[in-house]
Amino acid sequence: MPRLYGSALILALLLLGCTKADENTIQIGVIAELTGDIPAVGASCKNAAEMAVKAVNTAGGIDIGGKKYTIKLQVEDSAGRAEQAASAAQKLITRDKVIAVIGPNASSGAIPASEIAETSKVPMISPWSTNPKTTIDPRTGKQKSYVFRACYMDSFQGSVLAAFAMGHLKAKRAATLYDVTSEVLKGQAEVFKRTLEEKGGTITGVETYTAGNKDFTVQMTKIKNDNPELIFLPTYYSDVPLQVRQAKMLGIEVPILGSDAWGSHDLLALCGKDCEGYFFSSHFSANSTAPGVKKFVDDYKAIYGSIPDDVAALTYDSFGILFEAMKKSAKPASEDIKNAIQKITGFQGVTGNITFHEGSGDPEKSVVILQIKDGEFKWFADIKP
Amino acid sequence: MAYISQQLLNMLQLGSIYAVIALGYTMVYGVLSLINFAHGDIFMVGAFLCFIAAGKLHMPFVPVILVAVAGTALLGVGVERFAYRPLRDAPKVSAIITALGVGVFIENFTLALSPYPRHVPEILPVVNWNFSGLTVSSIQVLIVALSIGLMVVLDFIVRKTSYGMAMRALSWDIKTLPLMGVPVNTIVALTFAIGAGFGGAAGTMYAMAFPVIDPYMGIMIGWKAFIAAVVGGIGNIRGAMLGGYILGAVETLATVALPSTYRDFVAFTLLLILLVFRPNGILGVPKTIKV
DSSP states (O other): OHHHHHHHHHHHHHHHHHHHSOTTEEEEEEEEOOSSSOHHHHHHHHHHHHHHHHHHHHTTOEEETTEEEEEEEEEEEOTTOHHHHHHHHHHHHHTSOOSEEEOOOSHHHHHHHHHHHHHHTOOEEESSOOOGGGTBOTTTOOBOSSEEESSOOHHHHHHHHHHHHHHTSOOOEEEEEEETTOHHHHHHHHHHHHHHHHTTOEEEEEEEEOTTOOOOHHHHHHHHHHOOSEEEEOOOTTTHHHHHHHHHHTTOOSOEEEOGGGOOTHHHHHHTTTTTTOEEEESOOTTOOSTTHHHHHHHHHHHHSSOOOHHHHHHHHHHHHHHHHHHTSSSSOHHHHHHHHHTOOSEEETTEEEBOOTTOOOOBOOEEEEEEETTEEEEEEEEOO | OHHHHHHHHHHHHHHHHHHHHHHHHHHHHHHHOOOOTTHHHHHHHHHHHHHIIIIISOOOHHHHHHHHHHHHHHHHHHHIIIIIGGGTTSOHHHHHHHHHHHHHHHHHHHHHHOOSOEEOOOSSOOOEEEETTEEEEHHHHHHHHHHHHHHHHHHHHHHHSHHHHHHHHHHHOTTTGGGGTOOHHHHHHHHHHHHHHHHHHHHHHHHHHSOEEOTTHHHHHHHHHHHHHHHHOTTOHHHHHHHHHHHHHHHHHHHHHSOGGGHHHHHHHHHHHHHHHOTTOSSOOOOOOOO
16 A cells, blocks of 8 residues: 555656646757867857847747747757767757757757657757758658758858859869868868869869867878968868968968858967958858847847857857747647748848748858958858859 | 978977877886876876966966976876876776776866867967978977987986886886885886876977867877887887887878878778787887796
């Protein structure tokens, strides 16, 4: 008999535990790279997520089908690793029963996490993952229906950068150096190479290294020997300063072009004066005059004391897209939210005008080219598809 | 011609750093037959001490390197006293697992304090000299000169001083040595202090040449320096120096001759082949166990 009471007590406690995540709260999961190689990315993502959710909750919550709900965030660390990103997604979906997941940011984590979101039928929006495989199943070539991104893709970015290199920088001969362990950077370099060659340019050399390497002098010496007019450097912000510095030490004077992987304000501190004058593609410009950007930048600065970077802006837009879709849903169910995201057109985010098309998780939006000038990221051009 | 000499210079710089770190592995192995897997992380601590001394306290070059060397030497002695000494009579496997654990501890301790990559400011003004296409920077000259200087001093200590004689005797027979009146614990501590101090010096030089540092920076370079020590003949000091330069040369040549993706693959394949023919390394002597 006592055993029966015991079981009943445990059952009661369990039920109590279940009902505690009550019907007026909606849980949203965030997977961010809080530790590991790119902790600045994770920190920006977490900051913007907390800011977006706080804004909704202080306004009295979100209205879904005539009922107000408060949002609760569950933040998990992916440590920038594929396996940890996957287990974080699993944990958020099965244990916390989140209604949607924002993140991971790096494609290396976003691809495995997207598999879990797709099979569990929970919508996932990656703010920063630019690799096609995040939204497309590489085995079947079909679009995943529950996975979205807030940014444009590598293929688009790589071709825009190649066009920019040839058009604006007048460089016909280019060399590239990238981290071969990063799928996203490899993708950018490959598309850049293909587009440049299609347009009649030449790639003088493709050099690679593996993550954690800090000595690039051998590769840079090879690049210098081939005498290119430009170096395309799709590498993470933590590697860029060393590569640029070593290039300069070897007397390489040609312009260096980067991709969105440069887009962290830590780059300015790490680079010092070495990166002055170089261009890179970005998702967001803090000194853009587009509506809503100034308020976002001011609010972010007031809370965290720094200017929001790409990841912060894209995370903020990911939440914007999610909230917009939730408002248009009849009930707070993953299925309804997914359908509503697919129908979003002309969403005015801080990273530009975002439109989704039925049957695709990739938005239509423009590429921003920034220049590093006087120790700041300055807006240079907006390139529309 | 300029291209070849430029790559030779790169080779020399990389090899010098590997050689100085490899010395830390080989010295500890020499006296205790223990592979100190935490050595790569001690190197990382050296780089962080350099960052604190130069970036936060704005010290000039000489105090910076003294702080880094003294700090890591103390860390090395502390690790030996609290992690390895209690296990000196335990099976070798336990000591190796402990060494791995100490490494993970140091990494995560640094990670908890500062997970972000840090920029080390210029400690000495960098000057580039140009000799008809060959660019030589003052940092490269400093690294190569300082490494060779350190190795000459160490070679002198080990071969000519009474402490050096005690170290060599210790590697020969740790059981009998106390009977001769040699303070074993002091000599072991001194060995760790020198080995770790070399790691700290290498960390400082590395942070000057490649001024973005992070808590994981010691892992890969630690492994490579360990391999350099094995190639040269672990336990042999001149072997560690030779191994460092060989590894630096093989890595550079592999990158020059082949796509850079194959670098580590080719370098390590060659080293494995070398070990098949010389299992004790180039200068190593097989240990015979007398029954």
